Amino acid sequence: MRHLHRGLWFMASLALLVALIWGWQVLADARILPRAFFPGPDRTWRALSRGFASGTLVADTLTTLRRLGLGWVLASLLGVGLGALVGTSKWAQDWVAPIFEVLRPLPASAIAPVLLLFLGLTDSMILTLIAFGALWPMLLTTVHGFSNIHPRRKEVARSLGMGRGAFIAKIALPGALPDIMGGLRLGLTVALILVVVGEMITVQGGLGARILLAARAFNAAEIFAGVALLGVIGLVTNALLGLVETRALRWQRR
Amino acid sequence: MTALKGLALPVALLVLWQLAVVLSGMQSDTIAAPDAIFAALGRALTEPAFWADTGDTLAAGGMGLALGFGLGTLSGVLFGLIPPVGRVMRVTVELLRPLPAIAILPIALLIFGFGYRLEVAIVAFGTCFPVLVLTEAAVRQIEPRLSEVARALALSPGARVRKIVLPAVLPRLFVALRLAAGIGLIIAITVEIAANPIGLGARLMQASNSLRPADMYATLFWIGAIGWALNWGMLRLQLWLFPATRGAAQ
Known part of the structure; x- marks a missing residue:
């Protein structure tokens, strides 16, 4: 029931969405919405299918997906790895962790001009931007998850004579998994923002560059097509990660 | 003592950095020595243009935040109070929410051109959804007995919102405002870096493009300081206004 x-x-909710899109179409047809800004669903759809037919839209989407995936995986490895090191070391928590608190409110995109000086308008600049920017939420949540591990588990590890590596792999990582998964999700959101920003700045292909160039050419339908694809990417990657999360944390809910 | 320990590593790194630059006698387009960066920051702080840029970023971000927070609270309260509205809007909201705010920049650029309005629109879009979600959750979690009291007193819907709902969700609303303020500053700077030629983000890009690393790092430091101060100030304010939120402060 x-x-x-x-x-x-x-x-009902889906029906409302369809109704909204239909209303948008009606307003666009009636020329109530300025055609230059709001092209209407039909012209957006035509821009999408034209882009897919010519292959340029597919290429740009794949470029963006590749950068998003690579940058995010890089950030995950670095973030969780560094987080594990800091989280298991009393020394690092006293001396290194305070820096994280100061760096956290810094907008990740503010690093872009610095990277531009070092790496220029290149693919590796975009990847570094994503990896560096998306690393922080993952690092902080990993450290947080490690610090919440029950002291008795640490005692168990000690009495079993576990080394640091074994403690991380067998006790700390599984225990901190819920926090880490949250960090990976947050990092994905940041990574998606940064891939768009990076592509807008460097104009080295990808959806971000595509929609910015379309704006310069006053091609509104092309922009809406690109934005819709970015929305789909955000939605699908988030849902996939959500599925992985429920699977990975299955053992927790008994 | 812990604060001193936290300071030790950054200070040591700065000293090492300074020594490395001085000893190697390096001239670089990408790296500047700490003393040059602090000199650049000192110079900038006496320039009216620097303060104008800071004001532009804060004003555009603030206006966008006000708009986004207003829209987010309004719809959050509506969705929370009248569950059917919230349920019917679910798919539309969930479709728009994962869209990165910066992606609507080209659309906003067509409509508004460069300037304040572009930035205000994007910040408003980006801050509206997190506020909506947090407000809706806060309204849903209001003690059911309070709603019964409202019904027993036969309060009008307006009076119910004013006298029961708003006071009950105020602490969590402020938490939402604090988070949204952080997001708003990040979006404002991002928009300025990606396209909009005003504010601190544009200053940062200009310094980078004209190979003035000392100015660039000084601006970066300043942006970090503003973000940190905003975060710190809002957190203090929250703990002072609503001491009960201490547990959930982080």
Whole structure:
């Protein structure tokens, strides 16, 4: 009964979305919305299918996805790895961790001009920007997860004669997994923002560069097509990570 | 003592950095010595243009935050109080929410051109959704007995919102404002770096493009200081206004 109830509301909600898109179409057809800014769903759809048919939109989407994936994986490895090192060392928590608190409110995109000086308008600049920017939430949540591990588990590890590596792999990482997964999700959001920013600055292909160039050419349909794809990427990657999260944390809810 | 320990490493790194630059006698387009950076920051702090840039960023970010926070609270209270509205809007909101705010920059650019309005619109878009979600959750978690009291007193919907709902969600609303302020500053700077030629972000880009590393690092330091001060100030304010939120402060 509850399921049915929820399903009905979902359908109603979906219907509202369809109605909104239809209303947008009606307003666009009636020329109430300025055509230069709001092209209407039909012209957006045409821009999408034209882009896919010519292959340029596919190429740009794949470029963005590759950068997003690579940058995010890099940031995850660095963030969780460094977090594990800091989280298991009393020394690092006293001397190194305070720096994180100071660096945290700094907008990650503010690093872009610095990277531009070092790496120029290149692919590696975008990747470094994503990796560096998305690393912080992962690092901080890993450190937080490690610091919440019950002292008795540490005693168990000590009495079993576990080394630091074994403690991290067998006790700390599984225990901190819920926090780490939250960090990975947050990092993905940051990574998606940074891939768009990086592509807008460097104009080295990708959806970010595509929509900015479309704005310069006053091609609104092309912009909406690119933005819609970015929305889909955000939605799908988030949902995928959510699926991985529920699977990885299955053992927790007994 | 812990604060001193925290300071030790950055200070040691700065000294090492300074020594390395002095000893190697390096001239660089990418790296500046700490003393040159602090000199650049000192010079900038006496320039009216620097303060004008700071004001531009804060004003555009602040206006966007006000707009986004207003819209977010309004719809959050509406969705929370009238559950059918919230449920019917669910798919639309969930579709728009994962869209990175910066992605709507080209659309806003077509409509508004460069300037304040571009930045205000994007900051408003980016801050509206987190505030909406937090407000809706806060309204849903209001003690049911309070709603019963409202019904027993036969309060009008307006009076119910003013006298029961708002006071009950105020602490969590402020937490949402604090988080949104941080997001707003980040979006404002990002918009300025990506396209908009005003404010501190644009100053940062200009310094980078004209190979003035000392000015660039000084501006970066300043942006970090503003972000840190904003975060610190809002947190203090929250703990002072709503001491009960201490546990959930972080």
